[in-house]
Amino acid sequence: MYMKIFPLHELLHVLAWLEGTWITDEPAVGTYPTIKPFNYFDEINITSIGQPLFNYIAQSWHPETGMPMHRETGFLQILPDTKKIALSLINNIGMFTVEQGDLTDDNNTIIDLKSTNILTTDASIPHFATVTETRRVFTRNGDNLEFIFYMATSKTPELTEHLRAKYRKVT
Ligand code: HEM
Numbered sequence: 324m325y326m327k328i329f330p331l332h333e334l335l336h337v338l339a340w341l342e343g344t345w346i347t348d349e350p351a352v353g354t355y356p357t358i359k360p361f362n363y364f365d366e367i368n369i370t371s372i373g374q375p376l377f378n379y380i381a382q383s384w385h386p387e388t389g390m391p392m393h394r395e396t397g398f399l400q401i402l403p404d405t406k407k408i409a410l411s412l413i414n415n416i417g418m419f420t421v422e423q424g425d426l427t428d429d430n431n432t433i434i435d436l437k438s439t440n441i442l443t444t445d446a447s448i449p450h451f452a453t454v455t456e457t458r459r460v461f462t463r464n465g466d467n468l469e470f471i472f473y474m475a476t477s478k479t480p481e482l483t484e485h486l487r488a489k490y491r492k493v494t
């Protein structure tokens with residue numbers, strides 16, 4: 324018996340619009356007070372196999388060389404009978420983040436999450452400042468998804484923008 328794919332779980336119906344592949348058409352923008360601004364492309368795959376969670380994979384790459392850059396993967400869950408969201412991620416720079424928040428508007432088009440737990444491995448990048456807090460806001464705008472990511476670090480203690488991207492739904 325192979326594993327079967329089941330229809331979207333009813334808990335996720337309020338977020339059905341999120342399922343699919345989202346890609347940046349224009350280069351996204353990375354900034355931070357301690358680094359040189361940079362551009363990147365990104366693709367987010369959000370899939371479901373019928374469990375009450377979405378599988379989440381985001382992969383970014385250098386806009387000129389195509390070289391893989393930041394990658395993260397995990398699960399996005401909705402707490403039953405609430406609009407509370409939990410996004411659990413592991414990334415390729417040796418960090419785990421638990422980011423929780425809400426669907427903040429009546430139409431379920433804004434997902435606003437803040438870190439509640441951050442863990443690092445011994446393999447995290449030594450010359451990076453330690454991330455102490457994150458916030459990410461996804462806003463649906465028709466077939467587009469706008470994304471802003473903020474972080475605070477040991478050297479930059481206020482939540483400060485790191486990423487700004489606009490995605491288009493491709494499937
Ligand atoms: C979403 C989770 C992410 C986290 C938690 C994160 C974290 C960080 C941290 C802590 C730094 C170092 C800042 C400092 O030392 O003051 C950094 C730098 C950087 N990040 Fe991110 N980042 C994320 C996503 C991304 C993405 C999607 C890209 C795009 C490709 C990216 C590209 C970069 C680049 C190019 C630098 C500068 C590296 C250097 O100067 O050596 N990051 N990031």
Ligand SMILES: *[C@@H]1O[C@H](CO)[C@@H](O)[C@H](O)[C@H]1NC(C)=O
Pocket residue numbers: 344367368380382494
């Ligand atoms: C994401 O989805 C696109 C379109 O279906 C596919 O081409 C790509 O391989 C997927 N990426 C990952 C990492 O699954």
Ligand SMILES: *[C@@H]1O[C@H](CO)[C@@H](O)[C@H](O)[C@H]1NC(C)=O
Pocket residue numbers: 428429430
């Ligand atoms: C929700 O969607 C309806 C119909 O598209 C729109 O009229 C209304 O302004 C939206 N409400 C919010 C809070 O975005």
